[in-house]
Amino acid sequence: MRIAMFGATGYGGTEAMRLLCERTDVEVAWLGSDRLAGCPVAEALPQFAGTAMGELRFSPQQEARELSQVDVALLALPHGEARMLVPTLLQQGIRVIDFSGDFRLPDDVYAAWYGSELGAYDGPSPVYGLPEVYREAIVGAQLVANPGCYATCAELALLPLVESGLALTDRLMIDAKSGVSGAGKKPSSGTHFVEVQESVRAYKVGAHQHTPEIEQVLAATVRRRRPCANDEMDATADAPVQVLLTTQLLPVKRGIYLTAYVPLKEEMSAETLQSLYEERYREEPFVRINPYGASAEMRHVIGTNLCEISVHLDRRTQTALIVATIDNLGKGAAGQAIQNLNVMFGRSETLGLSMLPWM
């Protein structure tokens, strides 16, 4: 399998390169960058010195119009850029995994939340790259929209309760925290060590662009769950899915940690809640459900493609608290992209993806 890589020098792209570097069944054959065109990869990214991909040179992005013998392209580009590149790639028969938000939402929803318009696109429909829900569609997908980091973690946290129909879905509160790599590599006062260390800061409160992505996946879940349109037994069946997402910057390099507050339709025991999650993810290699009451910890997932979840029931307020954590560059970006790659090309889904956290 030959891979073309776009955006290798951002945090997500470099992590994808790291994960691919030690595999023998794939070859990163081409790397695009206008800014670095002609520069040896190992010069811009010294950690790859001595590896095959370190020997390559960056190519100008216009070469993307004529890539020979490439099976799949990974795009880790700023929002808006993938839209312009993807059609020409697909036309050459190259399958695409896109890290950006360009193919995750209807265009009008994108414009409302990202604050900019996307170019038109009329190619094959993108498949949302969350294997825990869309595995079958990913197998045959030409274009996979790799999910957002907050979105991945929130969706995995909420899916079992929403799928089961036990949650009141119109007021799902998600209090989410992210490491600084989530803010990208470009220096700014907001990522300056002195401003971040020993502090916490909320941002985009109630306005984060991953909100509609989460709502869309959960709403599709609600629709799937409904056996028939006339299901009169379920009075809340048409309740909208509404998510309130609070995002906060933490003084850590990597990692997302969130708590989802889920009001329940009716009384539930802790055992039922725990079973619901264990059952839902029993076959999923990358989702770990902790024993009841053992809180998820961010350090358990850093460096891996895991999502660790702990469930907690607050009897007094009949609220389920779901705590979930991922590595924003692992399951939240590059790891998940590799997982999708494995699924798309019939490889073992866990190939090249660690389940043992760094310490």
Next chain:
Amino acid sequence: MRIAMFGATGYGGTEAMRLLCERTDVEVAWLGSDRLAGCPVAEALPQFAGTAMGELRFSPQQEARELSQVDVALLALPHGEARMLVPTLLQQGIRVIDFSGDFRLPDDVYAAWYGSELGAYDGPSPVYGLPEVYREAIVGAQLVANPGCYATCAELALLPLVESGLALTDRLMIDAKSGVSGAGKKPSSGTHFVEVQESVRAYKVGAHQHTPEIEQVLAATVRRRRPCANDEMDATADAPVQVLLTTQLLPVKRGIYLTAYVPLKEEMSAETLQSLYEERYREEPFVRINPYGASAEMRHVIGTNLCEISVHLDRRTQTALIVATIDNLGKGAAGQAIQNLNVMFGRSETLGLSMLPWM
């Protein structure tokens, strides 16, 4: 004013010593510690070398039975110990500010949440040491129960909405994060640098002992607000106050940061919400309301006695998000104790308390 200090070597106690050290209107005249009895203060706490209190020696705690010429005692002791000491202090006419949870709750509520029984107490009623609510009672108090750190921050965040009667009070979600000094000075695997750095961990989910303290203060607020028992116009007047508090450990030394999710009874504009908070705290020297939309930041309050609050309205879910942050050793412990001391003894309330954060 002469002060006796108990528990000077814990984080809260040492911070109180630091705040008192440069004041000329008070004298720390006696320090109790059985473990360190006889030891010079500057030996156990070298930063006080060269200061008057550094010259003192720790005294055995049994001397507390006969303290001469002491006006007030600060108790920064483990839960349960203050209960045993306070009566003998009050009998000597010494006023007391207690940092622990021993006098904040009815005994049965304490037992339920702290998991241990307190000794009996039948002295003068303790006053809850939150000057923003109980200033007048604190002036004359013999015994002040200094609030818990999470409780202080949560109460200041929620008071305006609860007092105004605009909040649905039976499902108040508080997602709170704390620095490691909140876990105390005793080494444990949970405070080991390697386990904390680059991680986050929830603990006591839905079971933190500050929960009933917050509910109690807010419930009293609801009662105060009600003009008469027969107020039939307010159908929710008897709604219980129920708080769901999630607490999480962050890799920072000091600081509490929380988001409170408050469902609203009826539609409200952002302007109204903002005004509500600005009005409520207009005269309060230690509560800062950010301009609408400018998220509170933890680093703005570290080293101070401030509480910084930002309010955010989520129109879609009709939820108010209140973000609040304090220094857990400042407004969350020692700073607030000094503020109470100032109030009790007719000093300027801001004396010796910084409003300029460390950088």
Next chain:
Amino acid sequence: MRIAMFGATGYGGTEAMRLLCERTDVEVAWLGSDRLAGCPVAEALPQFAGTAMGELRFSPQQEARELSQVDVALLALPHGEARMLVPTLLQQGIRVIDFSGDFRLPDDVYAAWYGSELGAYDGPSPVYGLPEVYREAIVGAQLVANPGCYATCAELALLPLVESGLALTDRLMIDAKSGVSGAGKKPSSGTHFVEVQESVRAYKVGAHQHTPEIEQVLAATVRRRRPCANDEMDATADAPVQVLLTTQLLPVKRGIYLTAYVPLKEEMSAETLQSLYEERYREEPFVRINPYGASAEMRHVIGTNLCEISVHLDRRTQTALIVATIDNLGKGAAGQAIQNLNVMFGRSETLGLSMLPWM
């Protein structure tokens, strides 16, 4: 005393403002900034909201040509800028404390180490603002060159051994580490949280511009020490002072920590070494000598104007190891500037300067 401030928004300048803010004997009366001209101070620096200086507005720097009723100017500007401003200030009878390197070195030495030429200057001689050596000259100085952060720490570490004539001065090795605020407020990849956290990086190895500053102060010390030019008993009297300074960036916000390796001319006991340091600094309020063997710790000085020193003798190699630490924004910049201000204007030298570290 009325103060004009230049460069208030950099880390050093803001810290000076913080230290001055709570003093009643001085008034920051004017703040210069071309970029922020007209902007209220509290808008650019919100922590000063509610203070007198927060009410001011920034003035264009050309107003510096005609400042009325200003006694002293603090300049916390980038290297090169102070050279241009200082003459016009001195001509108005305004005394100056300059934080930059513009007046610390002969012009040719400056050019060699800073890599740029300074404008000509022929006003009154600057006095090097290290009170522990030049206190008397500072009292009457019109222009004080506030020392560099590394230089302050290294000089205080080495002075006793160099003054005493017991050190071999031609190969003084200084291994120094600094917090990120030393790199300034401007965002860059080198100060990005993700690049700094969990890492260490040496920079300007053997080429740091504070090197000649240290050598100059120590060489002056050697000259002062020599009773006469013909002192034949001291064969090494003419040995040059040569310093090898290694500087390293640490994942902390503030603080300098260094180890100086000092080869000794002859055998020395640990007691002698310890006494030498204790005697030299006995009267200095801001230099603390630890008991022998108790290593200096950075956290003991953060937030203060202290320099903490521990001395260690390695008998096998006859080398003295001097460990010293300061807060780079305290004794290494703003704190020392305030100390100089106090000395220049006959105030108590410790006024407004903390000796109690943050925790």
Next chain:
Amino acid sequence: MRIAMFGATGYGGTEAMRLLCERTDVEVAWLGSDRLAGCPVAEALPQFAGTAMGELRFSPQQEARELSQVDVALLALPHGEARMLVPTLLQQGIRVIDFSGDFRLPDDVYAAWYGSELGAYDGPSPVYGLPEVYREAIVGAQLVANPGCYATCAELALLPLVESGLALTDRLMIDAKSGVSGAGKKPSSGTHFVEVQESVRAYKVGAHQHTPEIEQVLAATVRRRRPCANDEMDATADAPVQVLLTTQLLPVKRGIYLTAYVPLKEEMSAETLQSLYEERYREEPFVRINPYGASAEMRHVIGTNLCEISVHLDRRTQTALIVATIDNLGKGAAGQAIQNLNVMFGRSETLGLSMLPWM
């Protein structure tokens, strides 16, 4: 290859388990622990849940007397314990890699620096497990003494200059810094997050137990280098090797970073110095020499088995500065043990060892 593991729950032992876990050519077949005897491995170390070694249970250490079908034992035990276990293992024909200091030094030197006596040992001579020097001996070794973390880094930094005879070896200054995992997993006030974060602290100044280990390796190098005992041309040939090692604790989880100050016998150019290092390590897979002047960075080696070195020449003082960094749990402990394992058993030396750092 079947492996028995002792001390799996310490930081070094767990890291070795992590490195071994994904290999298919080895099997961790037995884990010893008296404290955890009978406990499933995945219960004590949850990250191994779902792996083969996670399914095992800890065995009492006395079973070490009769281990069936074990080829090699890894011992990550506190100092002193390996001495007692190793003979019985060797007698069963089990080869041993010991992480501790028990077999690195002559017994009297050990006693002088570690402050305790070792039990007698008269088995086969241990081989010092630094493959870059002792690779051939390691191939056939029954017992490999895995080097100390500081020692590994210092030796790799100094070897080229000492082997070449160009260094003055009697006053080698090494200023070394370590992450907190180097202090072990046992909680103490010295590893409490609040005491470590935003601070630096020197410890065991000039007295660290890795000092004689470094001297021993370098002295052997000097001896090897000398062509004959009567080499009268080299007046310094008999100069002792003396190392002054300063160790400091940094607020990072993992990593060692050190600067070695090496006085040179005669003038040398930067090019010569650079070539010397490049030549020496040209064939070494785990030693990286940076381009001249590009300082080594700790983050480049974390998570790998690499040692990154940058060389710097200070012309004025004729001193070579060698900056070197390793991951204390990688090349400083578990990684190097696995490297030794690979050498001992004829595997590819880089098998299972990463050269791509975490980000």
